[in-house]
Amino acid sequence: MSSDQRPDPSLAQAIDPTRLESIVCFLQSAAALKDTLRSGRTASGRQESTADHSWRLGLLAMLLADDLDGINLVRLLQLCLVHDLAEAITGDVPAPCQGPADGRKARERAALRDLCAPLPEDLRHRVEALCEDYESCGSPESLIAKGLDKIETMLQHLIGANPAGFDYRFNLSYGRQITDRHPLLRQMRSDVDAQTRRRIADERADAGTSQTFSA
Template sequence: MTAEDIARTLAFLREAERLKDVLRSGRTSGGRPESTAEHTWRLCLMVLVFARELPGIDLARLFRICVVHDLGEALSGDVPAVDQAPDDGRAARERADLEALVAPLPDDIRTGILSLAAEYEAGATPEAVLAKGFDKLETILQHSQGANAPGFDYAFNLDYGRSRTDAHPLLAAIREQIDAATRTRMG
């Protein structure tokens, strides 16, 4: 890697650091809004601790997809799940933001990240299916344990991302336990 490539890569990493300040609607167990970076960290941790239950899966690819799945949020932020709509333009905006974010990177790295993001968005490979499912599971897990504001709609979690979490037996089994915790929180 040339000195120029290192400088361009560092420029990208400096911009990606913004994910640490992009806040989501979920709250930590201490009551603080979680960041997109924190969500992505625990998403990757979930994959790590359940990896032995995923025979035949390219784990390195799954981790890479998980790491890049929300990178586009570094520029325009996160849209809470309850505010998302199928044709709200969010996907196109996040793709444009991701393209701007990775622009400084060397061509091969930029192309690789964009390819992983497109794979996640399409959700057609086994690794992308799992990434999407684990992404939903991490979100509802956070909602089930976070110190949420009064009036938080726990019932929303019981249907949120169901098609994604029903796509693999392991995801469905994890979902069953998180849903039980959600029902307990609902009282």
């Protein structure tokens, strides 16, 4: 065979085209997380998205990896990436509005199935299993992911340009049943709670000053 008859290596298929197409289809649907808004605000006052939150949660997990003995970092990062995928369809429900009988978990499970439907079977099962693990807190990695999820949310509240009347006190009890279950989570929680109490005190002081000037 002459050189001009040999297949061009650059055109060789590294992945089955159908598999690749299904992955891209899923990815395009998951992009809705970029437009799924949460109640928290960024430092500039923009409402943050679920994608914003998931990215920073993954970054936090990566930075803490060397201090988390016995934790599989790859699995931890996978959990951080997929834990809120269903919100691409259901939207976010702020924690103060959640309740055990609100049907949210069933809606999110159904939404996740719909979202993952285009994926190849192996990837669909992998994503669904990760989300189930996260929800049940059935592994050391899911406990850390869930605890850091709470902490990342509270950290965002501390730097966010939140609207007047934002309830910082809610953070002092938010997710404590999770963050109390690991030493590193407890340590971080203690620091975040201290910062939250200072923020509450500052808000009170600012409110008092405004009332003095307006009187």
